[in-house]
Amino acid sequence: MNILGLQETDWLTRGPHTQHHIFERLSKNSNVKITILDYDIDKILKLDSLLVKKQIYSNIHRAVKDSHVLVVRTAHIQVPYLRRISSLITNFFGMLKLFRENRPDIILGFSITNGFIGLILAKLFRIPYIFYYIDLLHTLVSVSYAQYYAKLLSDYLFKKSDCVIVVTKFLQSYVINEGAPPKNVHILLNGISLENTIVNREKLEKLKHKLSIRENDFVLLYLGYLYDFAGLKEIIDYYNADVKSGKLNIKFLIVGDGEIYNRLINHVKEINADWVILTGKVPFFEITEYIELSNLCLMSFELNNVTKDITPVKVMEYMAMKKPVLSTSLPSIVREIGKNNGVIFAQNQKELVEKIRDLTKEKEKLKNLGLQGYELIKKHYMWPNILKDLKKIMLDLIKEKKQLS
Numbered sequence: 001m002n003i004l005g006l007q008e009t010d011w012l013t014r015g016p017h018t019q020h021h022i023f024e025r026l027s028k029n030s031n032v033k034i035t036i037l038d039y040d041i042d043k044i045l046k047l048d049s050l051l052v053k054k055q056i057y058s059n060i061h062r063a064v065k066d067s068h069v070l071v072v073r074t075a076h077i078q079v080p081y082l083r084r085i086s087s088l089i090t091n092f093f094g095m096l097k098l099f100r101e102n103r104p105d106i107i108l109g110f111s112i113t114n115g116f117i118g119l120i121l122a123k124l125f126r127i128p129y130i131f132y133y134i135d136l137l138h139t140l141v142s143v144s145y146a147q148y149y150a151k152l153l154s155d156y157l158f159k160k161s162d163c164v165i166v167v168t169k170f171l172q173s174y175v176i177n178e179g180a181p182p183k184n185v186h187i188l189l190n191g192i193s194l195e196n197t198i199v200n201r202e203k204l205e206k207l208k209h210k211l212s213i214r215e216n217d218f219v220l221l222y223l224g225y226l227y228d229f230a231g232l233k234e235i236i237d238y239y240n241a242d243v244k245s246g247k248l249n250i251k252f253l254i255v256g257d258g259e260i261y262n263r264l265i266n267h268v269k270e271i272n273a274d275w276v277i278l279t280g281k282v283p284f285f286e287i288t289e290y291i292e293l294s295n296l297c298l299m300s301f302e303l304n305n306v307t308k309d310i311t312p313v314k315v316m317e318y319m320a321m322k323k324p325v326l327s328t329s330l331p332s333i334v335r336e337i338g339k340n341n342g343v344i345f346a347q348n349q350k351e352l353v354e355k356i357r358d359l360t361k362e363k364e365k366l367k368n369l370g371l372q373g374y375e376l377i378k379k380h381y382m383w384p385n386i387l388k389d390l391k392k393i394m395l396d397l398i399k400e401k402k403q404l405s
Contacts, residue, residue, distance in 0.1 A: 001394070002033045004095075004104035006118045008111035011038040011071045016063035016284050018134045018167060018190055018313065019110050024060075024067035025193075025387055035104070036071045037094060037114060039087055052076050054090075063284060064193075072098075084113075092117050099125050106394050108132050109161075112153045119157060126404075128397035131161040133171055134190075136309055155179055162397050165390070168311045170332045186393055189336075190313040191383035192320040197288060204289045211277055213293060217251045218360040221294035221323075223287065224314050226258035229302040231328075231349045233264065236273055238353050243275045248360060250275055255290050257281045291321045296359055296366060299327035302349050311336045315343070316381050319373030324366040326359065328352050342373020 005023055009015075019036075027034045040052070057071040074090035076083050091114055098104065099121065107122050108130045109115030115131060122129040138150035158164055158180035165186050166172045172187045213219060222232060232254060242248045254264070257280050268276045282290060291297070297318040301307040311332045318325050325343045327333055337343050344359070346352035359366065 001031065001106070001398075002102060002104045003035070003394075004098060004107045004118070005034060005036040006107065006109040006111055006114040007036065008039050008114050009041045010044060011036055011060065011062070011069075012057065013042055013044060019108075019132070020063040021191060021193075021383065022108075022387070022390065023069050024062065024064035025383060027068040028064065028066060033102075034069045035098065035102075036069060037091055038071055038073055039084070039114070040073060040076070043083075050078055052078055054094075065285070088113055088117065092121075095121050099127075103127070105398050106130065109157070110134065112137050112150050112157070115157055116153050119160060123160075126401060128162045128394075128401045130163045130165055130394070130397070131157045132165045133158075133175060134167050136171075136174070139305060162401070163393060165393070168332055168336055170309055170311075170335060174309075186389075188386050188389055189381055190311070190316060191386040192313075192316050192377050192381045193383045194320065194378075196285075196317075197321045199288055199292045203286075204292055207289050207293065211251075211253070211293070213251055213253075217249055218296070218363070219294045220250060220252045220296055220298060220356065221255065221291065221318075222253070222298045222300065223255045223291065223318075224258075224312070226254070226256055226260045226264065227301070228260050229304055229307065230260075231300040231302060231353065232260070233267060234349065235298075235300065235353050235356070236264075236268065236276055237271075239356070240271055240273045240275075244272070248357070250356075250360060252276045253279070253290065253293060255279045255282050255287070287317075288321070291318060291323060294323055295363055296356070297323045297325045298352075299325055299330070299333065299343075300349060300352055301328055301330060303328060303330060308332070316377055319343075319370070320377045320381075322367075322370040322374045324369040325373065326352060326355060337376070340372065341376045342369050342371075344369070 005019060023034045026032050052075060054075045055073040060069050060071055061067040074087060074094040076087035104127060106128045107118050109118050110132050119129050138147050138154050141147045141150045155178050158175050158178050163184050164175050164180045165188050166175055167190050172185055176182050176185055239250060243250050265278055299315055307330055309332050315325055319342050327343050327345055328349055329345045329347055346355050
């Protein structure tokens with residue numbers, strides 16, 4: 001099977017996201033070829049020339065070792081406001097070339113504008129098209145006035161794609177309300193692979209030593225992009241005096257980087273909060289030992305327009321490692337996980353911060369909560385089962401399209 005994947009972020013630096021897990025797992029089958037069109041959204045390729053030439057990366061593995069994904073990044077002009085437009089134009093011609101030289105059997109689009117181009121060409125070439133909708137994509141557009149047009153394109157993709165796949169129950173309701181034919185909408189939850197939860201004990205001991213974590217420390221873990229609305233500074237400020245005075249024995253492990261990373265580093269230095277450990281971004285294949293260090297994992301996002309409808313896969317990654325999670329009551333997470341399944345919900349960030357104090361005294365109870373979450377993951381969130389369902393959807397669409405040709 002020849003599959004073309006379309007996205008609008010950097011495959012090499014962002015994530016790993018749902019598409020990394022899916023495509024890299026599929027690519028391990030020698031009968032499946034995966035080609036990805038992506039975009040240098042973070043301006044990593046800083047070249048002296050005005051034109052950034054086409055780049056090709058092979059055998060990339062972000063989420064799965066020994067995977068074989070081919071990433072194609074078409075040329076673009078390094079001029080503000082023209083970068084994205086120029087890349088869309090070159091993507092159009094790049095897709096045309098792919099269709100003529102190595103026609104895909106199916107296209108999976110994870111983006112709006114690239115996806116729209118892909119859908120139009122898929123219709124012309126009679127190739128089945130799946131819109132794999134993992135988030136409210138139009139809300140992620142940085143330019144506010146463009147969000148309206150992004151939503152229009154999304155709605156068109158909902159209605160005209162051969163299939164829309166969503167990753168949460170909320171998104172399933174949303175895309176149907178926006179016009180997607182219910183019979184074309186399938187829900188495939190974000191998956192977990194237990195092979196990524198195997199702890200290397202030697203690495204773990206070295207990490208404990210490196211981070212000066214002792215057996216009697218209570219380790220809080222925040223993992224992922226450091227958003228301003230993640231409440232990290234609030235947690236640090238609330239507990240700093242008590243930890244420094246010895247009333248609480250907490251280590252706060254913050255693994256990741258992002259918009260407030262430098263601010264947090266400076267703030268921790270200013271208030272001498274040496275119990276806070278900022279590691280920066282850690283490679284995906286080294287995350288396991290960091291999660292294993294923790295007694296409680298945090299999903300501390302403030303409820304806002306960005307967070308109210310998200311279900312981050314990192315919550316499932318925590319649960320797959322039998323770790324309890326403390327989360328604000330983001331509607332999508334409450335709806336997806338449910339209560340008494342390994343996640344403790346706080347009504348808001350203030351309550352979440354305050355709950356930490358009592359939970360530091362309940363290590364054994366937290367271990368049992370972690371086991372409950374693990375059972376939920378085993379039952380509903382395993383990649384082999386999800387990929388089996390995805391393959392069936394793709395093969396049915398390919399067969400149906402051939403019968404109509």
